[in-house]
Amino acid sequence: MAEDEDDDGPLPDLPNVEDYDEVRMRCAPNPNGPWHLGSARMPAVIGTYKQMYDGWMLVRFDDTDPETKRPDLSAYDEIIEAVEYLGFEPDEVLKASDRVETYYEHARDLIDAGGAYTCSCSGEDFSELKNDGEPCPHRDKDVETTREEFAAMVDGEYSAGEMTLRVKTDIDHKNPALRDWVAFRMVDTPHPREEASEYRCWPMLDFQSGVDDHLTGVTHIVRGIDLQDSAKRQRFLYDYFDWEYPEVVHWGHVQIDAYDVKMSTSTIKELVDQGELDGWDDPRAPTVASVRRRGIRGEALVDAMLELGMSTSDVDLAMSSVYAKNREYVDEDATRRFLVRDPVEVPIDGEGPASAHPPLHPDFEDRGDRDIPVGDALVLEPGDVPDAGDRVWLKGLGCVEAVDGGDALAFTDDDLSVVTDGDVDVVHWAPADGPTVRMRTMDGDEHGVAEPGLVDHAVDDVVQFERVGYARIDDLDFDGDADVQTYFAHP
RNA sequence: GCUCCGUUGGUGUAGUCCGGCCAAUCAUUUCGGCCUUUCGAGCCGAUGACCUGGGUUCAAAUCCCAGACGGAGCACCA
Structure with missing residues (x-):
């Protein structure tokens, strides 16, 4: 990357940067609750500008309304954590109420x-x-x-x-x-x-924020169009004090597809209080904490936010864009595992290998293999169970045929050519006595059985459940209705 | 009602200031193909956009006018 020149960075240039010794910006959240995904745009953009210009970033809590936007005492720390999760470090943190x-x-x-x-x-x-x-x-x-x-x-x-x-x-x-x-x-x-x-x-905000921006030497203000008139109001103040008003950039509102829950702090708070959501990190909640728990990297969220640019019109962020970015970050480290959702147990008989050894990661053979015992019964996803007389290829194991009118599986002596010829589908599977898994998703919880190796992971590992998608290991000592709890990230 | 602002493919974006190199960029999505004992990745390919109407001009996504649509503000919220 070129160091200077307007060689296009991830964001358009801020206005009149050359007029200032240092680009100083502030991120001014209201700590009336943890952050929803839209809030992440502010630190993503300001933090990135800080990097672009080697600038300075203040996080200032604009908590001057004890009533209608009553601060949530735990939100102060949670917001700072969210900023750090996104990959940025504030140079200074202030609270207006101080x-x-x-x-x-x-x-x-x-x-x-x-x-x-x-x-x-x-x-x-x-x-x-x-x-x-x-x-x-x-x-x-x-x-x-x-x-x-x-x-x-x-x-x-x-x-x-x-x-x-x-x-x-x-x-x-x-x-x-x-x-x-x-x-x-x-x-x-x-x-x-x-x-x-x-x-x-x-x-009120216009007074407090106007005074603070000047006092902290803010040179560039980035904020939403809802505050379009704020600069105009504050200019009157600046004129009285004979201060120079900072440069201002406005952007439009962000909507995020893929969620049923409205992206508003008060709405989410209400749903959490009513127990409709299991907290702010419920996978159905459009919050920073939620995508974090799903194992999505802060950088991926930032990358996707930056692609939205700085236009003043309202924009829709497609979660698929976040997912695409996240794959680039996590795929290399995502160990492959089998998870069979809604498992259907099928006995398996006949001669065959006692265990399967597919690679931990197909692109990195040197990482070694998995060890998945077969036993006398295994589980398949309902859609993968072959009809009587049909065959499927159990990945890493071999070809089987549905026998006994479809009630059991028996190994055949087919070789891989039946797969490459397109005659037989490859499916994932797990031993029937494998660890049980609860996987939380945006569309509700799913239950399944995984290969035994799943329990060897550490919490926070992101794995790829083959043919299912990426998920984060959340709890290996889960005391709910499964042995392991995971959070689904995305396909 | 008053005042701002915006409108490029499904989504986002570049280009608009300084009209021609824009039969429009890049990313994502979707769909095909190759590869692959998954998915993903990778490679190849396809679909798909300048809000409308006038005007200026040899030439308009780009300039001008009008309109439509969308958003925001007019709080003792932020």
């Missing part, structure tokens, strides 16, 4: 600059005036009164809804979304973090 005093200080400065006023209008009243381009009666309040009332807000002397601090922008700006927006409001519910539980006066 920085409330800083926001207050800037609010006071803004008030002194004549840039804000306390307002006791109800939401509806203000909205009505605003939509007509009319100032509210509080707009011309003198600075001293605003100072006092803001101090009272900070002291918690108002209840929710009674008082706000508004930034004075342009009350008849042609875009109604930009007119005199709220910078601080009262929240009665204490913040779940002990350290922040006394605050009642909380900044």
Whole structure:
């Protein structure tokens, strides 16, 4: 890879990079729950830009709403873990709820600059005036009164809804979304973090994030189109403070196919609470934790996210694209194993080998062979059981024919040519007394019997169940309804 | 209603700023073939797209106008 030049990297260039000594970016999640897959796009892109430009990345928890987007105390760590799983390391981690005093200080400065006023209008009243381009009666309040009332807000002397601090922008700006927006409001519910539980006066995102971006020297902001107007609102703030606004790039929303569950933190949380999902890492949940548990590499997710590019239109991420990327990472290390789902037990008689020795990995013969005993009965998947008189080739073992009206199998003396000629299908199989397996998939749990060697793996190994697909070994000491629990990744 | 933004094959993307080299790139998907005692990988091949209508021009995916469709914001959410 070329080191410099615009030799196309994995992402389009950020604007005006040459104007800055260092590209500094932030990933600003709301810790109101663990991450869904869409959230992974932010660290994937920002982390990649960090690598492209040898830049700096901050993870800043924008946890300034203790009520409607109430932080989940365990989500802070889970989000950092998710970032690391994706392969990135934040240079710094901040929590907005630790920085409330800083926001207050800037609010006071803004008030002194004549840039804000306390307002006791109800939401509806203000909205009505605003939509007509009319100032509210509080707009011309003198600075001293605003100072006092803001101090009272900070002291918690108002209840929710009674008082706000508004930034004075342009009350008849042609875009109604930009007119005199709220910078601080009262929240009665204490913040779940002990350290922040006394605050009642909380900044809104546009204020908090605007101040923090400047204070942390952020040069490039990457965010969703839902925050398109944010930059425009914050520019008023930056003008009052005489700050330079960072470069901004917006992208569209991501949808992910293949899931029945809506990709929204609140929806997933609800399903988990109701027990519809077995936690955030349920394979049916469109979450980072879920694909991780399935053995999908963070890098694969990142690669697929990067292919979505940076367009502002909404995009659909095909999980097949994630799977394609993941195969490239895991195939080489994925030991081949047999797993027979919905096993049908069939006795096997006649003369034949006592065991089979297919390779652990066909591309790496030097890794050795498996040892699969045959016994007097084996299991096949229902669709693989031959009808009476038909033959199948038991992979690694040999050709068998259905005898006794289809109730048993007997070895034939056919050689491999029957397979290469296309007359006989090759199927996977397992001894009937092999370890039982529960395999969790996006479409529900499957049960099966595997070859004995499966228990020799370690947790977290990704294996390839031949003719089934890749799966991660999850629990070798499973106390549920099987000996081993696995999570299916993808074909 | 007001204000932004977007629209290239099934999916995503390149190209659009500075019109011609674009009968449109790459990836994925799907389907064939080769190889293979699975699946995958690998190799070969196929299907498949410039939202619509006008205009400018020798020439438009690219510029202009209009429209359609889609998304976002107009919160004391982030």
